[in-house]
Amino acid sequence: MTSVDMRTPEALADAERWTAHNYHPLPVVIAEAEGAWVTDVDGRRYLDFLAGYSALNFGHRHPGLIAAAHAQLDRVTLTSRAFVHDQFADFCHSLAALCGKDLVLPMNTGAEAVETAIKVARKWGYRVKGVEAERAEIIVAADNFHGRTTTIVSFSTDPDARDDFGPYTPGFVIVPYGNLAALADAITPNTVAVLMEPIQGEAGVLVPSEGYFAGVRALCDDHNVLFVADEIQSGLGRTGKTFAIEHEEVVPDMYVLGKALGGGIVPVSAVAANRDVLGVLKPGEHGSTFGGNPLACAVGVEVVRLLETGEFQRRSAELGERLHAGLNALIGKGLVAVRGRGLWAGVDIDPALMTGREACERLAEKGVLAKDTHGSTIRLAPPLVVTAEELDHAVAQLAAILHEKS
Numbered sequence: 001m002t003s004v005d006m007r008t009p010e011a012l013a014d015a016e017r018w019t020a021h022n023y024h025p026l027p028v029v030i031a032e033a034e035g036a037w038v039t040d041v042d043g044r045r046y047l048d049f050l051a052g053y054s055a056l057n058f059g060h061r062h063p064g065l066i067a068a069a070h071a072q073l074d075r076v077t078l079t080s081r082a083f084v085h086d087q088f089a090d091f092c093h094s095l096a097a098l099c100g101k102d103l104v105l106p107m108n109t110g111a112e113a114v115e116t117a118i119k120v121a122r123k124w125g126y127r128v129k130g131v132e133a134e135r136a137e138i139i140v141a142a143d144n145f146h147g148r149t150t151t152i153v154s155f156s157t158d159p160d161a162r163d164d165f166g167p168y169t170p171g172f173v174i175v176p177y178g179n180l181a182a183l184a185d186a187i188t189p190n191t192v193a194v195l196m197e198p199i200q201g202e203a204g205v206l207v208p209s210e211g212y213f214a215g216v217r218a219l220c221d222d223h224n225v226l227f228v229a230d231e232i233q234s235g236l237g238r239t240g241k242t243f244a245i246e247h248e249e250v251v252p253d254m255y256v257l258g259k260a261l262g263g264g265i266v267p268v269s270a271v272a273a274n275r276d277v278l279g280v281l282k283p284g285e286h287g288s289t290f291g292g293n294p295l296a297c298a299v300g301v302e303v304v305r306l307l308e309t310g311e312f313q314r315r316s317a318e319l320g321e322r323l324h325a326g327l328n329a330l331i332g333k334g335l336v337a338v339r340g341r342g343l344w345a346g347v348d349i350d351p352a353l354m355t356g357r358e359a360c361e362r363l364a365e366k367g368v369l370a371k372d373t374h375g376s377t378i379r380l381a382p383p384l385v386v387t388a389e390e391l392d393h394a395v396a397q398l399a400a401i402l403h404e405k406s
């Protein structure tokens with residue numbers, strides 16, 4: 001670091017001193033952000049190629065979203081669901097329409113939306129499918145990431161996420177991702193739902209082979225099982241379509257949404273499904289003090305409006321081709337594999353060169369922020385407002401750190 005780097009070390013030490021160490025952040029302390037760029041406390045600028053794990057699909061401080069939040073801050077911010085407020089119906093209606101579903105249930109974090117989907121699927125299993133009490137099973141995929149609650153980590157296969165957090169919630173069956181025969185074998189008369197990510201983000205942006213989700217849909221139809229798509233990270237424009245599952249031409253029974261739904265401003269999540277599914281919930285059976293609050297709904301309405309224009313999906317599809325072409329050209333030059341769709345890439349670096357963590361540290365030194373997952377894999381997910389030049393710049397920085405180590 002140079003002599004101008006006055007504030008970063010102290011800010012890092014303070015954060016380390018006063019918080020639980022449940023994260024291992026890159027040594028960057030962000031003070032301001034706009035669009036695809038963030039600026040640290042010492043004035044250095046970085047291209048944000050993580051975008052809050054896709055919570056910032058519309059970029060930092062998108063003007064339309066900020067204006068919607070400001071306007072709502074001046075009116076009413078929180079009512080609880082004990083009363084109805086004037087932003088609620090607009091948000092639920094517009095999101096339901098975007099999903100092509102009858103009903104929406106808003107929550108806050110992604111994990112809460114997943115919990116909601118699990119509860120709704122179980123309730124549906126008992127009340128509609130006729131599964132015997134306490135016997136409902138939900139099938140999930142190995143290497144999944146659906147959040148951090150005790151129930152959700154009960155069906156994680158990642159020891160870091162799961163170990164020493166038991167006793168675990170029963171009722172989940174884990175099958176290999178992408179293997180239809182294993183899924184068919186796992187379905188029993190007690191199966192109420194299959195819960196999966198259309199693309200597994202945390203696992204390294206794994207895209208299953210073509211036809212897998214059409215097969216999942218068919219198995220669910222044949223056995224009267226709900227197909228629940230966790231689109232929290234993959235949805236809302238990230239892959240070049242509104243929902244990643246659209247690439248498979250499949251419609252799930254329930255969408256689970258989060259992250260970008262809050263426009264990078266407030267936590268907003270939701271599930272969307274038809275009346276025969278979401279209608280199983282009756283007053284008092286599920287809820288959240290903050291879920292569907294006026295500020296969240298005002299921002300959420302604007303998020304849906306942005307998605308209705310199709311501009312972000314288009315940008316992601318077009319620029320995604322450019323990103324993937326640039327990354328694929330580095331295979332054999334330090335990269336061993338590239339996966340993903342749209343502006344979302346899982347990049348496997350040659351483990352002989354460096355770990356994913358080291359790659360992210362080196363990229364940060366060159367002004368690009370990205371995040372490693374397991375081993376030598378890093379994820380690239382810039383805001384969908386990124387420009388072609390910014391993409392090229394980031395790929396050039398990746399090429400540079402690979403070149404420097406080879």
Ligand SMILES: Cc1ncc(COP(=O)(O)O)c(C=O)c1O
Pocket residue numbers: 053109110111112114145146147148197201202230231232233234258259
């Ligand atoms: C696919 C998926 N589901 C659920 C979650 C949990 O969301 P949250 O961190 O908002 O609880 C995440 C977060 O990364 C995710 O990627």
